[in-house]
Amino acid sequence: MDALDASVPAISPRRPISASVATFRALVGSGFRRYATYRQATLAGTFTNIVFGFLRCYVLLAVAAGAAGGAPGGYDARQLATFVWVGQGLLNVVGIWGWADLADRIRTGDIVADLVRPISPVTAYLAADLGRACHALLTRVGPPVLVGALFFPLATPSRWQTVPLFAVSVLLAVIGSFACRYLINATAYWLNDARGPLAFWTLGSGVLAGLYFPLRLLPEWATVTLWVATPLPGLLQTPLDVLIERDPPALQAGLVALQAVWAVVMLALARWVQRRAERRLVVQGG
């Protein structure tokens, strides 16, 4: 057994950054491969996204046709169609819904396997979620945008900074969404079962992140409150508004900055909650 246990592992507790990056990258890869395994689910999900894309698009275009000036919430018809079709693609990249892995592991006690690893569960799950998002970016965005472009006139960006800003905004949306989902899942540490909070989240996040309708259709005070006081518009509405250039350049960049603040705050909150939970943790089962 010499080869097995010949030495104490040559691992320094003071970790060089390059090693941390390698670990993080490997975990991102694991998330990507995990989702790449389920091809039929990807296909079925894409089909559903497209069907709902048509529904949402026709509803919003009908609203636009009936609105005074034809521009409800300051969007013209092209912008609205783009909002819907890119939104249908981004929905799975941001992944607002359907993640209960952590809550399940807490409920069953499997979380113990995460806690005996030399890496924080928040970091490990974030990496895996970024891998999931990369997979969705490659597989889930193209088809609805393509279908949308075939059937409706879509808006294209006119400013040079829109594309890089949009890329940053999508990344921030993924991180913010992950942190929110992590927090909702983490309620299982206290409640044992997070199905209630998860149902509440599914209901609330879709409306308040701008999935069902652009938040700019709400009265201005409500829109501003949502943007400043909650991370939710940052999950979907902000990247879409950035892409369709709903606002002048300064506000466009400002929205991304606000989104960054919220992503950092939520991630820090997730880490804090995780640490609190570990202190009072009761691992379920023998």
Added chain:
Amino acid sequence: MIEMRELRKNFTVRVKAGRLRREKREVAAVDGVSLSIARGEMVGYIGPNGAGKSTTLKMLTGVLAPTSGEVSVCGLRPVPQRTRLALRIGVVFGQRSQLWWDLPLRESFRLLRHVYRVPAAEHAARLRRCQELLDLGDFLDTPVRQLSLGQRMRGELTAALLHGPEVLFLDEPTIGLDVVSKQAVRSFLGELGRAGDVTLVLTTHDLADIERLCRRLVVIDHGHVVHDGTIEQLHARYGSRRRLVADLDTPLPPGFTLPGATLTSTEADGHRVTFTLESIAAGAAVAALVGAVPVRDLSVVEPEIEDVVARLYTDVSGAP
């Protein structure tokens, strides 16, 4: 390598105390355990369900914070230094998986190399060794969710060893395994233990695991250590006796006694008798019996650890 002093873990449970009222009550899962385990020791940690075995293991690995007492593993305090400790210990939970469910075993191992920052050459050498000893070759490319329990457990053991841990904690590693897989796991652990570099703490309900692997046996019940010593000491302490079982041509004459032994059972109309040997050697007992009655067949039965432990559990549980 492992030190526990007056280690205690209380859980709060709510019990019904009226139609709507619920009372909080503190229950001690581990109640003042003190143990010291040296480098290279192989310790069996056993006890009935709910005795506090897994709770102790969770405190040793830094997953649960003790209510009071002191604990150190590899010179580190498990909870505050959990991440550092994780690099130096390996853990296998028989009822949980630390592998990535959707990925092939090989991928899980590759990920663990990154998570534990193991140099590629070291990782490859250890994996090769495990692959030989645990016969992983056939299913390295199978997703974990498709593995049988025996295959998965061999994967779990490998996963726990790839970073070369100093201490290996095994929580019921043979639970639910078939005879062949159990033997594979046991012989692997035996070989690991013989090398002497890895300290091994094993909880199990299968006492054959302990007999094959562990010189030292710690028995815990209701959160207390009730025995700490070798298996022989356990036998001596709880009065395990050998038994003499004899098939007779004719039943024993009335009033027959065997000095230094007690007749514990008579079956088959008196044609089969069992004596428990108290203070007489097996040879002398056989001679005395053969001299007294015609004997067709006889055997001397060694005491079984199962019986001793069963008695120990009932004694302790029945005690006020």
